[in-house]
Amino acid sequence: MEDEVDRLVAAWRRERPDLDVEPLEVLSRVSRLARHLDRARRLAFSEHQLEPWEFDVLTALRRAGTPYQLSPGQLLTQTLVTSGTMTNRIDRLAKKSLVERLPDPSDRRGVLVRLTDTGRDRADEALAGLLAQERAILGELSRTQRGELAGLLRQLTAPFDNVPG
DSSP states (O other): OOOHHHHHHHHHHHHOTTSOOHHHHHHHHHHHHHHHHHHHHHHHHHTTTOOHHHHHHHHHHHHTOTTOEEOHHHHHHHHTOOHHHHHHHHHHHHHTTSEEEEEETTEEEEEEEEEOHHHHHHHHHHHHHHHHHHHHHTTTSOHHHHHHHHHHHHHHHHHHHTOOO
């Protein structure tokens, strides 16, 4: 079965036979898959009235386990945004009653962000919807193939995820 990347690579090989275009065979597919995944994610989240950034914050809190709370600094680390952006996001989620701010008992000046019951339910429902979308995307692969692909992708992403600083 031929895909768009096969056509793109063939055109470059024809037009620039002096270049090794083999990286395009993998990374152009990863890029195209990322766009399809982004669309699927947006659809799954919109069905639960969430934006992707809202899902990211809510699920960071949900993964923290009971009582589903983190400091703003911990949320920054997990979501890779600036402190100003995180403050804005927490404000917006609090207005929707999806999170609440609580005083940090271990730091008089600190606060903790806690997932509300509504926020937990919304995160859980959106996650289930996302997983259904992602299962459909991976539907052509066997369990063994999915495991092999996950391992290969891990090899590519681990160096980026483990950069100090």
